[in-house]
Amino acid sequence: MKQQEYIAQNSDRFMEELFDLLRIPSISAQSAHKPDMVRCAEWLRESLLKAGAQKAEVMPTEGNPVVYAEYILDPAKPTVLVYGHYDVMPVDPREEWRTEPFEPVIKDGRIWGRGADDDKGQLYMHAKAFETMVATQTLPCNVKFMLEGEEEIGSPSLYKWCADNKEMLAADVILVSDTSMLGMDTPSITCGLRGLAYMQVEVQGPNKDLHSGLFGGAVANPANVLTKLIASLVDENGHITIPGFYDDVRLLTPEEREAFNSAPFDMERYKKNLDIAEVEGEAGFSTMERTGVRPSLDVNGIWGGYIEEGTKTIIPAKASAKISMRLVPNQDYVKIGELFEKHFRAIAPASVKVKVEALHGGAPYVTPTDMPAYRAAEKAVEEVFGKKPLPFYSGGSIPIISGFERILGIKSVLMGFGLDIDAIHSPNESYGVENFYKGIQTIVKFYDYFAK
Amino acid sequence: MKQQEYIAQNSDRFMEELFDLLRIPSISAQSAHKPDMVRCAEWLRESLLKAGAQKAEVMPTEGNPVVYAEYILDPAKPTVLVYGHYDVMPVDPREEWRTEPFEPVIKDGRIWGRGADDDKGQLYMHAKAFETMVATQTLPCNVKFMLEGEEEIGSPSLYKWCADNKEMLAADVILVSDTSMLGMDTPSITCGLRGLAYMQVEVQGPNKDLHSGLFGGAVANPANVLTKLIASLVDENGHITIPGFYDDVRLLTPEEREAFNSAPFDMERYKKNLDIAEVEGEAGFSTMERTGVRPSLDVNGIWGGYIEEGTKTIIPAKASAKISMRLVPNQDYVKIGELFEKHFRAIAPASVKVKVEALHGGAPYVTPTDMPAYRAAEKAVEEVFGKKPLPFYSGGSIPIISGFERILGIKSVLMGFGLDIDAIHSPNESYGVENFYKGIQTIVKFYDYFAK
Numbered sequence: 001m002k003q004q005e006y007i008a009q010n011s012d013r014f015m016e017e018l019f020d021l022l023r024i025p026s027i028s029a030q031s032a033h034k035p036d037m038v039r040c041a042e043w044l045r046e047s048l049l050k051a052g053a054q055k056a057e058v059m060p061t062e063g064n065p066v067v068y069a070e071y072i073l074d075p076a077k078p079t080v081l082v083y084g085h086y087d088v089m090p091v092d093p094r095e096e097w098r099t100e101p102f103e104p105v106i107k108d109g110r111i112w113g114r115g116a117d118d119d120k121g122q123l124y125m126h127a128k129a130f131e132t133m134v135a136t137q138t139l140p141c142n143v144k145f146m147l148e149g150e151e152e153i154g155s156p157s158l159y160k161w162c163a164d165n166k167e168m169l170a171a172d173v174i175l176v177s178d179t180s181m182l183g184m185d186t187p188s189i190t191c192g193l194r195g196l197a198y199m200q201v202e203v204q205g206p207n208k209d210l211h212s213g214l215f216g217g218a219v220a221n222p223a224n225v226l227t228k229l230i231a232s233l234v235d236e237n238g239h240i241t242i243p244g245f246y247d248d249v250r251l252l253t254p255e256e257r258e259a260f261n262s263a264p265f266d267m268e269r270y271k272k273n274l275d276i277a278e279v280e281g282e283a284g285f286s287t288m289e290r291t292g293v294r295p296s297l298d299v300n301g302i303w304g305g306y307i308e309e310g311t312k313t314i315i316p317a318k319a320s321a322k323i324s325m326r327l328v329p330n331q332d333y334v335k336i337g338e339l340f341e342k343h344f345r346a347i348a349p350a351s352v353k354v355k356v357e358a359l360h361g362g363a364p365y366v367t368p369t370d371m372p373a374y375r376a377a378e379k380a381v382e383e384v385f386g387k388k389p390l391p392f393y394s395g396g397s398i399p400i401i402s403g404f405e406r407i408l409g410i411k412s413v414l415m416g417f418g419l420d421i422d423a424i425h426s427p428n429e430s431y432g433v434e435n436f437y438k439g440i441q442t443i444v445k446f447y448d449y450f451a452k
Numbered sequence: 453m454k455q456q457e458y459i460a461q462n463s464d465r466f467m468e469e470l471f472d473l474l475r476i477p478s479i480s481a482q483s484a485h486k487p488d489m490v491r492c493a494e495w496l497r498e499s500l501l502k503a504g505a506q507k508a509e510v511m512p513t514e515g516n517p518v519v520y521a522e523y524i525l526d527p528a529k530p531t532v533l534v535y536g537h538y539d540v541m542p543v544d545p546r547e548e549w550r551t552e553p554f555e556p557v558i559k560d561g562r563i564w565g566r567g568a569d570d571d572k573g574q575l576y577m578h579a580k581a582f583e584t585m586v587a588t589q590t591l592p593c594n595v596k597f598m599l600e601g602e603e604e605i606g607s608p609s610l611y612k613w614c615a616d617n618k619e620m621l622a623a624d625v626i627l628v629s630d631t632s633m634l635g636m637d638t639p640s641i642t643c644g645l646r647g648l649a650y651m652q653v654e655v656q657g658p659n660k661d662l663h664s665g666l667f668g669g670a671v672a673n674p675a676n677v678l679t680k681l682i683a684s685l686v687d688e689n690g691h692i693t694i695p696g697f698y699d700d701v702r703l704l705t706p707e708e709r710e711a712f713n714s715a716p717f718d719m720e721r722y723k724k725n726l727d728i729a730e731v732e733g734e735a736g737f738s739t740m741e742r743t744g745v746r747p748s749l750d751v752n753g754i755w756g757g758y759i760e761e762g763t764k765t766i767i768p769a770k771a772s773a774k775i776s777m778r779l780v781p782n783q784d785y786v787k788i789g790e791l792f793e794k795h796f797r798a799i800a801p802a803s804v805k806v807k808v809e810a811l812h813g814g815a816p817y818v819t820p821t822d823m824p825a826y827r828a829a830e831k832a833v834e835e836v837f838g839k840k841p842l843p844f845y846s847g848g849s850i851p852i853i854s855g856f857e858r859i860l861g862i863k864s865v866l867m868g869f870g871l872d873i874d875a876i877h878s879p880n881e882s883y884g885v886e887n888f889y890k891g892i893q894t895i896v897k898f899y900d901y902f903a904k
Contacts, residue, residue, distance in 0.1 A: 029762040029764060030761070030762075090760070092760075093661070096660065196665070196765070198765070205728065206728055207726060207727035207728075208875060208878045208880070209877065211877045211878070212748075212752060212778070212877075213648070213778055213847045213849050214848050215726075215743065216748035216750045216778050216847060217746055217747070218731055218742040218847070219726060219733075223750075223751035224749075224751050226754075227682040227683045230676065230679040230683075231683035231684070238669075274662070275658065275659035276658055276672070278672070278801070279672075279803065280670075282669060291667065291670045294669055295669070296668035297676075298668045298673045299771075300757050300758055300764060300766055300767075300768070302675050302754055302755065302757060303756075304751070304753065305752050305753035306752055306774060307772075307774075308482070308544070309481070310481040310482075310605055311606065311752070311811045312752060313648070313849070313877065314877055315750055315752075316751075316753070319751075319754060322758060324763070324765060326664070326668050351730040351732040359763045394665070395668060395669065395670070396663060396665030396666050423660060424666075426661045428660070
C-alpha cells in the first residue's frame, strides 16, 4: 500500500501543480495563444523530469510542440506509451463562465476551469501516477509519454511526428485518459470512438450585400439558400440524406444491440441536465445508440449578413457554416468529406455559388475488449471503483487514436475518468476532485496488472 | 434661366458642402454614433439658414433630433413639405470598401461614400434647390423641411413627433427624394413602396454549448433546427408558407399587370450587375413584379455557434436570425408580424424553445398618379431628362411615408434620382454627379409646375 500512502501524502501538492498547469491558456484554435502553447509544453517537460523521467524533451513539429518523456526500466519489459494533450478548447461564450476559465478554483468537490477535465486534469493523473511509482520504486515496466498540443484542432502535426519517430515510440499499448465514464457508480471504459469529418461551406449570391427591399423576392438570398441546403441534409427521421453516406456503416447484430442498450441510462436525468423537453435523433435508435454507433451531422457554427444590434435591411452577399459529421466503423472520413462536397454542390441552385472545404477529419476507432491491456484496465477500474466497468461506445472523436494504429501499429486503451457533467468544450468546464485522485490510484494499479 | 445659371455658377460649392455633410458618420443603428447624429442635425440647421430659411431648428425627439426649417412666402399659397433623412446605414463589411466610407471622393463621374445617395446626397439637392429659388427670388410657394435621423432604423420617434407638430407641418404635399429611377435614359417616379415587418428569432436548445461528439445525433441542435424552420418559410415555388400571409395582398388586374411589365427591363444587365447566373423568386411573376407588387421574405442576418477561425466541435446552445418581410397593399405589418410569430412558434419542435421579437415595421404606400403634385413631378422630370417618367413600383420601404398619410393626412410624391448601381446599404455606395445636379434642376422646375 505504499503507493496509495504516497498519493495521500502528496495529494495537496498534486492539486497545486495541476492548478499551475490549468492557468496556462493553451488554446490551440487561436493563433494569439501560440506563446502559451510553448510555455505549456515547457512546463510539462520540467514537471515530468521532476516526476522522475530519465529524459524529457519539447520536440518541435510543424505546429505546436510535442512533449516526449521516458523511463526505460528494462528493454526486455513491456512498454506503456501514455498519450494526452495539453491544448484546450476556446472559452467563448466567455460571458457564460461563472469563474475565470484560466483561474481554477475548487468548489462543491469539483475543479472549475478550462481543461480541468479535457485533457489537462486527466493527463496530469498519469504524470502523478508515474511519479508515485518511481518514488515508491514500484514501476513494473517501461513508460513513455507523448503529450501533444493540437488535439482540439485535429492533431494536424502529430501524424507526421509519429511517423518520423516511430522507433522511439515503440510500445505494447497506448494508454489514454481523454474520455468519460457513465458515472461514479457505473464505471466504464470507452472501447469505441466516432470519427469526424469537419467541413466549412460558403454560399455566395450577389457580388455585394443588396438592399433587401429593392431586390428582395427577385434575387436568391444566400442565407435563405444556406438554410435550405443545410435543412435538407437531415430528413424528418433524422437520417442523413447525402447519397452513399451510410454505405460503410457497420450495423450491430441484434445481440450486440441488446448488450449495448443494457447499459443503465436515465433519460429524465439526461434531459434535466441539458434543460431540454425532448431528445431528438435518428428514428429507430436509442439515445445511447445514436451517439455510440450511429453517425450524426451537426452545424457547429453558422453566420451571414447583419448580426449586430438593431436592424439592417440587406440581402447578404454570402452566408457560411461549419458542419461536422461524426462517423462510425467503417466510414472513412476522406470519402465522407468527398460525398458531402459532391452532394452539397449538387443541391445548390444555379442562383448561387458554393465553396466547400474539409477543415479536419479522423477515423472511428474500436478497442478489442479481449486484449491484455484492456483486461488490465478493467481490473484496475474494478478494484478502485468497486464494480466491473462496462465497455462503452462514446460519441466523441479522438482522430489521432486511429492514426496511432495506422502509423505506429499500436492499439490504444481509453481509460478515462470524466463524467457527463464535466461540460468539456462548454463554459464552466469542471472535473471531480475525487475523479482526479481515483484516476491516479487506478492508473497505478493498471501498471501492476498490465506488467504481470 | 437665371435659376439654372445660379446652379451652374455655384455647383462646386454645392458639392463641397455635400462632402462636409457626408463626412459626418451619422449611423443611426449604432449607439456609439449618437454624438454624430446631433452634430449632423446642427450642420443641416445652419446650412438651411444660410440657404435662406426664415427659421431652422434642431427639434428633440425621443431619439435622434429632427431638423425643421421653413420659408413662408404667403400663407395663401400652397406649401411643399420636404422630407429627407440624415442618418445612414452601418458600413460593415468594412473591408470591402475601396475608399473610406466617410471620406467622400469623386471618381468616374460618381460621388463615393456612405450616404452619397441614401439619403444625404438626395436631401441636399432639396436644400440647394431651395437656396437657388430664394437667391434668384423665384420661390413660388411656401416650403417646409423635415429632416429626420432615424429612417434607417424605422423612424421610431418621428411618428410621435409628427403627431405633436401636426399644425406646424401643414402642407399640400410631401416631396421626397429617397428612391431611384430605372435609368438616366428611362426616368421614373416611384409611386409604390413596399411595407416591412422585421423580426428577430432565437432558437434555444440545451442550456449550454455541448460537445458535438458526446451529444451529436441525440440532442436537437438549435442551428440545425433554425435552418429547418427558416427553410420551411418559403416553399419551392417561392411562396411564403405562413398561414394567412397572402390574405390581404391586392392582386393586379390583367391590364395593370400588362402595364406594369411593359416597363423596360434588361435581365442580362441585371444579372451581370449582381454577378449572378440566375434570378430566383415567386413562380408566375416577373422580376419587376416580384419586387414591385409581391411580398418577400429575407434572412438579413443569421448567427450561432462557433464562427471564428478553425474548428470547434460543439452543438451551440442557441442560434438566431434577423428575418424581414416586404409587404404590399393591403398587408398590415402588425398583423403579419403576429402571423409570423404564431407560425414560427407552431412549427418549432418540442426539443427547442423559441423567442420571436418584432424589431420594426411599416405599411406599404401608393401615390395616386392623378394628383397634381405627381403631375408636376412628371413634367419637371420630363423637362430635365427628356422623357416622360414611368410610374414605378419600388421594392423598397420607407415606412414613415404611409405614416405621414395616416398622421398628417398628406400624400407624398417620391421623386428620387438614385440608380440601381448606387449600392445603397452596401459597401461602396455612390451617387452620380450628374444625378445630383440634374436633381437640383428638376426640383426647381417641380416648384414652378406645382405652384402654377
